[in-house]
Amino acid sequence: MKTLERLTLSDISGQKRLDIKLNGEISLTHTVGQVIDHFLDSKRIPRNRLRWSAFSRGVLLDNKKALGDLSEIDAQWRVVPEVSAG
Amino acid sequence: MDATLVTDYGYRLELMPAPDGSGPPLFSRDVSAEVADLVEEALVASVLSEDVARDERAIRAEVRPVWSEPPWVAELEVRLEVERNGAAQVHSLRFGSEAWRRRALEETALLRQRGAVSQGAKVYRGLVAQRRAGGPAACALAVDAPLVADVTLEQAGVRSLFAGSLLPERPVLVNRRLVEEVLAWTVQAGKVETGGAVLGRLARLPAPLPGARTRIVTVLSAVLRDSRHAGKAAHFDFSPEALAEAAQVAELRGLGEAVITAFHSHGWQGKCADCAGGGGSDCSLPECEPSLQDYVLLESLFPGRAALLPIAGRRPAAAGQRLAFEVFAWRSGALCAIPWQLYTD
Ligand SMILES: [Zn+2]
Ligand SMILES: [Zn+2]
Numbered sequence: 091m092k093t094l095e096r097l098t099l100s101d102i103s104g105q106k107r108l109d110i111k112l113n114g115e116i117s118l119t120h121t122v123g124q125v126i127d128h129f130l131d132s133k134r135i136p137r138n139r140l141r142w143s144a145f146s147r148g149v150l151l152d153n154k155k156a157l158g159d160l161s162e163i164d165a166q167w168r169v170v171p172e173v174s175a176g
Numbered sequence: 177m178d179a180t181l182v183t184d185y186g187y188r189l190e191l192m193p194a195p196d197g198s199g200p201p202l203f204s205r206d207v208s209a210e211v212a213d214l215v216e217e218a219l220v221a222s223v224l225s226e227d228v229a230r231d232e233r234a235i236r237a238e239v240r241p242v243w244s245e246p247p248w249v250a251e252l253e254v255r256l257e258v259e260r261n262g263a264a265q266v267h268s269l270r271f272g273s274e275a276w277r278r279r280a281l282e283e284t285a286l287l288r289q290r291g292a293v294s295q296g297a298k299v300y301r302g303l304v305a306q307r308r309a310g311g312p313a314a315c316a317l318a319v320d321a322p323l324v325a326d327v328t329l330e331q332a333g334v335r336s337l338f339a340g341s342l343l344p345e346r347p348v349l350v351n352r353r354l355v356e357e358v359l360a361w362t363v364q365a366g367k368v369e370t371g372g373a374v375l376g377r378l379a380r381l382p383a384p385l386p387g388a389r390t391r392i393v394t395v396l397s398a399v400l401r402d403s404r405h406a407g408k409a410a411h412f413d414f415s416p417e418a419l420a421e422a423a424q425v426a427e428l429r430g431l432g433e434a435v436i437t438a439f440h441s442h443g444w445q446g447k448c449a450d451c452a453g454g455g456g457s458d459c460s461l462p463e464c465e466p467s468l469q470d471y472v473l474l475e476s477l478f479p480g481r482a483a484l485l486p487i488a489g490r491r492p493a494a495a496g497q498r499l500a501f502e503v504f505a506w507r508s509g510a511l512c513a514i515p516w517q518l519y520t521d
Contacts, residue, residue: 101477101478101479101480102419102420102423102434102435102477102478103434103435103436103437103478103480103483104323104434105320105322105323105478105479105480105482105483106320106479106480107320133320133479134212134213134216135475135476135479136475136476137476138472138475138476140476143416145416145417145420145423147424148420148421148423148424149420150416150417150420168420168423170416170419170420170477171416171476171477172413172414172415172416173414173472173473173476173477174411174412174413174414174469174473175369175371175411175412175414175438175440175467175469175470175473176410176411176412176462176467176468176469176470176473
């Protein structure tokens with residue numbers, strides 16, 4: 091299994107995008123949850139006390155998993171909150 | 177798009193017991209940082225209206241107060257300056273106080289909860305500008321330019337245009353089948369809210385459509401419902417799993433679409449055809465307008481300022497057709513209903 095070298099995060103519509111080259115600010119020891127936090131901060135997206143998840147190829151990634159445990163096919167994430175309309 | 181945000185002022189949102197600002201404020205908070213959101217909205221709007229190129233490198237964004245009476249601000253002016261052939265080209269947008277309406281409503285509700293304001297008492301909002309002690313401040317602001325594909329109308333899946341009208345600077349086309357489905361589901365669901373993912377795209381056409389002044393159109397092409405989303409009265413939970421799957425479906429369709437937004441209904445019951453009319457309505461269903469919670473939905477799920485929010489529900493003021501399908505867009509710092517045109521694929 092080849093490990094990740096780069097990563098692209100976006101919101102569900104793909105309009106807010108962040109490309110990350112690993113082993114800079116973010117390394118393989120960072121967790122999925124930490125990378126989501128980094129995305130939200132750098133895009134100034136308010137957390138609104140919601141639960142945030144990342145999906146790769148439509149599959150939910152475990153927030154506690156380290157990037158080193160993901161393979162290079164999981165290089166494109168969609169960051170999605172659990173949110174309601176009123 | 178990288179902009180340099182220049183501002184000479186700091187801003188405070190104040191809630192007051194009197195409209196003239198006399199007496200100590202009930203609430204006062206520094207909102208200078210939120211000015212960046214307005215600049216982002218101005219940048220995205222200017223790209224969509226083709227007043228600013230999406231690959232523009234050096235943009236100078238300056239925010240200035242338009243006084244009602246200093247220190248009170250009537251509007252904020254966002255001036256976007258780009259260089260064209262050695263000369264500065266300025267595109268300016270104004271933001272009224274509706275940009276602070278939502279925050280003011282949230283804080284007023286908290287004040288009432290805490291008993292700081294009695295239930296019946298009116299609360300007024302105001303924006304105060306104060307010149308920064310250290311002189312003008314400049315900071316870098318990185319904004320993702322809207323993702324727009326160069327396609328023809330046919331490639332965007334649009335066969336013929338029907339009823340409706342377009343906002344010249346933000347034309348929106350909606351598939352007729354999408355509207356029919358959303359309205360049918362809204363009626364079917366009754367007082368319970370329904371909703372789902374909306375597939376669509378931003379397309380730059382070879383020429384503007386009749387009634388538009390920009391070539392960039394937003395096309396809402398299809399809706400996807402999923403039983404993992406769950407609605408009840410005045411509430412609709414979106415399932416992240418279902419949305420992620422909808423994004424996969426959008427990719428598989430191979431039409432260049434994405435989950436561009438999500439729709440939800442505000443409920444409808446048979447008697448709404450009458451109860452929606454005039455004042456003094458006893459209908460408990462929310463009107464077809466974004467709630468405070470809908471702002472939370474849009475800014476977290478679809479954080480780009482090009483995002484649209486379609487809502488179906490009752491529209492009391494409307495004559496005739498009272499079950500409405502409305503499309504809301506970011507305008508002047510708030511979500512406002514904009515016109516749109518039907519198409520068939
Ligand atoms: Zn709503
Ligand atoms: Zn009603």
